[in-house]
Amino acid sequence: MKVLLIPPIAFLIYVLLSTGLFWLGRLLAPENVSDTKATLYASGEAPPSTPAALGYRQFFAIALFFAVLHLGILVLGTSELTPVASLYIGGLIIALAALILG
Secondary structure, three states: HHHHHOOHHHHHHHHHHHHHHHHHHHHHOOOOOOOHHHOOOOOOOOOOOOOOOOHHHHHHHHHHHHHHHHHHHHHOOOOOHHHHHHHHHHHHHHHHHHHHOO
């Protein structure tokens, strides 16, 4: 069973399984697809005439918030309860407050 934990073998198993699922999906898919079924459905509304202005600034703030939170809890979960851990929790609170307040 430890052979499955070797990265090249695990990757090979993953590739074989995903290829098998891909081919199974192709077998189950219909052969003739009409143009109506291939188009996207937008709830019957007309698309907006102006392009949307996409930005990742808000996403990065949320992503950093969860990254700091999850990695901080991972570090705290693997450590012992010491006074240094309480300082670390204080640093986490300050970092998360800085991310929230912008």
